Amino acid sequence: xxxxxxxxxxxxxxxxxxxxxxxxxxxxxxxxxxxxxxxxxxxxxxxxxxxxxxxxxxxxxxxxxxxxxxxxxxxxxxxxxxxxxxxxxxxxxxxxxxxxxxxxxxxxxxxxx
Amino acid sequence: xxxxxxxxxxxxxxxxxxxxxxxxxxxxxxxxxxxxxxxxxxxxxxxxxxxxxxxxxxxxxxxxxxxxxxxxxxxxxxxxxxxxxxxxxxxxxxxxxxxxxxxxxxxxxxxxxxx
Numbered sequence: 001x002x003x004x005x006x007x008x009x010x011x012x013x014x015x016x017x018x019x020x021x022x023x024x025x026x027x028x029x030x031x032x033x034x035x036x037x038x039x040x041x042x043x044x045x046x047x048x049x050x051x052x053x054x055x056x057x058x059x060x061x062x063x064x065x066x067x068x069x070x071x072x073x074x075x076x077x078x079x080x081x082x083x084x085x086x087x088x089x090x091x092x093x094x095x096x097x098x099x100x101x102x103x104x105x106x107x108x109x110x111x112x113x
Numbered sequence: 114x115x116x117x118x119x120x121x122x123x124x125x126x127x128x129x130x131x132x133x134x135x136x137x138x139x140x141x142x143x144x145x146x147x148x149x150x151x152x153x154x155x156x157x158x159x160x161x162x163x164x165x166x167x168x169x170x171x172x173x174x175x176x177x178x179x180x181x182x183x184x185x186x187x188x189x190x191x192x193x194x195x196x197x198x199x200x201x202x203x204x205x206x207x208x209x210x211x212x213x214x215x216x217x218x219x220x221x222x223x224x225x226x227x228x
Binding site: 008089 | 117153154155156157158161171203205216217218219220221222
């Protein structure tokens with residue numbers, strides 16, 4: 001059968017709309033979470049992070065929400081622009097191992113002008 | 114300040130050939146990482162170096178070796194390349210304070226095709 005990994009979740013929005021990208025993380029002991037943006041042919045780029053002692057953090061046009069009860073992380077992008085089109089990954093860190101991140105599958109965001 | 118740089122950008126190998134992927138960072142970071150990314154997938158950790166002089170296995174270390182040459186440089190070696198190692202390889206660094214909860218910064222990637 002096909003690998004689940006070949007069919008990334010996709011989100012299509014119109015320019016100016018707000019976007020919400022969701023991520024279910026795997027380990028209830030995870031204490032640090034990061035959202036990365038990856039444009040075609042480039043490396044992942046840091047967007048925003050959040051520690052487990054917080055449930056919300058805001059940046060410029062982006063907000064990350066953390067719901068530890070259901071192990072859910074979301075990235076909200078306000079007034080989405082065509083330049084926001086990319087694959088978005090969440091990553092979690094848990095345990096004592098320094099900086100070992102576990103990445104989610106990714107979501108493809110397409111912004112239509 | 115170039116951040117994280119990787120060479121080469123693209124490489125084609127035949128099965129059984131060896132090569133070394135180079136990575137350097139100029140941010141005075143303590144920790145460095147090698148990941149691979151297969152089509153439609155997230156990144157998987159191959160090896161990491163928490164600080165100069167130390168290296169540890171990640172999630173998918175088989176078929177790879179690493180060297181932390183100095184604080185700036187962390188190389189990944191494929192001794193005998195296999196088609197299953199066709200992937201995009203990313204180097205990342207984190208620091209400079211060495212605290213556990215700090216984000217990683219990624220290089221542009223090396224695209225490797227093994228025939």
